[in-house]
Amino acid sequence: MTDQLVPPTVAGRTTPPSPRTGPVLLVLLSAMFFAQFDFFVVNVAAPSLEKSIHAGPAALELVVGGYAFAYAAGMITGGRLGDKYGYRRLFVIGTIAFGVTSLLCGIAVSPEQLIVARLAQGLAGAVMVPQVLAVVTADFPDEKKPRAMAWYGAAAGLGSIAGQVLGGALIAADFAGLGWRTIFLINVPFCVVIAAAAMRVLPARTHARRVGLDPVGAFGVSLALALLLVPLTMGHSSDWPAWTWTSMALAVPVALVTLRWERRLGARGGDPVLVFPLFRSPSFRGGVVASVAFMVYFGSFMFTLTLLLQSGLDLGPFQAGLVFSPMGILFTATSMIGGRLTDRWGMSALVVSSGVIALGLGALAARLFTAGSGTGLPWIVGCLCLIGAGNGVVLPALFGAALMRVRAQDAGIASGILTTTQQFAGAAGVAVIGAVFFAVAGHEATSAGWATAMGWATAISVAMVLVVMWTTWTFKRFTGPGATRGADVPAAHV
Known part of the structure; x- marks a missing residue:
């Protein structure tokens, strides 16, 4: 995402320059745009879903978080399938599947149907998106990779903006009475x-690389996290029945069994989903911790603030989307110059930006706690400007800081784990x-209740960002200005 963070050239591959990098990049980034668009667009649609198909709080969280969960669960496997069977083939398959699952989302008539369709849509994205970075890594000449990665970051930022703004406009326009369905259709x-353009412009060759798949490990990791996340999502709305505690307890043995399998597979010379030697690097461990803290804050903040704007402050979907525009614009702008800042100031740039x-x-x-529902939009927009400017520097550079001590031959799997x-x-x-948020707001939330709930959710986000700030500060012990220069990493997903 910055002009200093460039993906690695994988050992054993040739990287012949593509004569048509412009059209190739346009096709690839179009897919990246829609993957980001569909993550953020549901935030704006949440109140409409609540009214139209009676989606409760738990269903709304599963519609938003389920997409990200399925997307993450299939990411590493999707990348390895591209290595094995060809990037163009997997990109086209993933893009067509993304279109089909978007159609299923658009025709859903119940929360359950929409949740299932969103999970399938996330898996389709996990097949499509890894091929974007893979093609840039394998087929773009070295001198064109920095610019490609900068545009990758811009596409991700624009996708998040469009998800809020264009999504709101589509819902407000209510074409043919379809309402929220148009955001998927x-x-x-x-x-x-x-998909048709990809068949014409993407390179058809499959790069020779023997790579093994680890379906057991991928399933085990996904199952362990699902056993933990599903009850956390649904427990508060159902008064924490026995099954929620049983599910969370089962997550521990499933995780332990999966970890044992991963260790044994690695010892046999296989290709496990989790590469444990990577975690011996202090910078990689720190990058994982910082990335977790950052995304816990960012994913929840976009979700809860949208609910406050529409349900608490009575804004329409389009108006709520416009509130996010300055944040997205500043994110895109600072992501394009963040590489220069970290090149000159090192980890200090990340510490300051986290601050x-x-x-x-x-x-x-503070404003939400003191003014409640009287918190004005100018104050919210001003705060979002600070948040967006800092995000654009921190998120891309976290990858560079995490992978600066990773061996070149491990860079691909390391970046996959981080993503x-x-x-x-x-x-x-x-x-x-x-x-x-929903527990504080209550079942019959008032405007004041929404504001208080957002205040507590934002306070937790502050704590998460302080973790990022502390972690990046510890990087200063073994880095200096220019440490992230030439780091062999891909851009992060916004």
């Missing part, structure tokens, strides 16, 4: 066009902080 024709995020969140929380961790953390943030 609009994907279908675009996916057809992107800017914490300042914006803290100011918003997967981010997505799981985003789903966890929606589940856990969303549960706190």
Whole structure:
């Protein structure tokens, strides 16, 4: 996402320059745009879903977090399938599947149907998106990779903006009386066009690389996290019945069995989903911790603030989307220059930028606690500007800091683990902080109740950002200005 953070050239591959990098990049980034769009667009649609198909708080959290969960669960496997069977083939399959599952989302008539369709949509995205970075890594000449990654970050930022703004506009326009359904149905024709264009412009060759799959490990990790996240999501709305505690307890043995399997697979020379030697690096461990804390805050903040704006402050979907615009614009702008800042100032740039995020969140929380539903939109927008500016520097550079001590041959799997961790953390943030939000707001929430709930959710987000700030500060012990330069990493997902 910055001009200093460039994906690695995988050992054993040739990287012949593509003569048409412009069209290739346009096709790839179109898919990235829609993957980001569909993560954020549901935030704006949440109140409409509540009224139209009677989606309760737990269902809303599963609709939002379920997409991120499924997306993360399939990310590493999707990337390895591309290595094994060819990037163009998997990209086209993933794009068509994304269109089909978007159609299923658009015609859902119950919360249960929408949740299942969103899970399937997340899995389709997990097949489609890893091929974006893979093609850039394998087929773009080295001198064009920095610019490609900068545009990758811009596409992700624009996707998040469009999810809030364009999504709100589509719902407000209510084309043919479809309401919220248009936010999903609009994907279908675009996916057809992107898949057709990919068949024409993406390189057809499969790069020779023997790579093993680890379905047992992927399933075990996903199952352990599902056993934990589902009860956390649904427990508060059902008064924490016995099954929620049983499920969370079962997550522990499932996780232990999965970890044992991963160790044994690695010892036999296989390709486990979790590569434990990576965690021996202090920088990698710190990057994982910082990424988890960041995405717990970011995923939940976008979800809960949308609910406050529409349910607490009575804004329409389009108006609520516009509130997020300055945040998204500043994120995109600072992500394009963040590499220069970290190149000059090292980890100090991340520490300061994390402080800017914490300042914006803290100011918003303080205002919500003191003014309640009287918190004005100018104050909210001002806080979002600080948050967006800091996000654009911190999120991309976390990858560079985490992977600067990783061996070149391990960079691909390491970046996959970090990306997967981010997505799981985003789903966890929606589940856990969303549960706190709804618990404080109450079943019959008033405007004041929504504001208080958002104040507590934002206070938890401040704590998460302080973890990011502390973790990046510890990087200063073994880094200096320019430490992230040339780091062999891909951009993060926003």
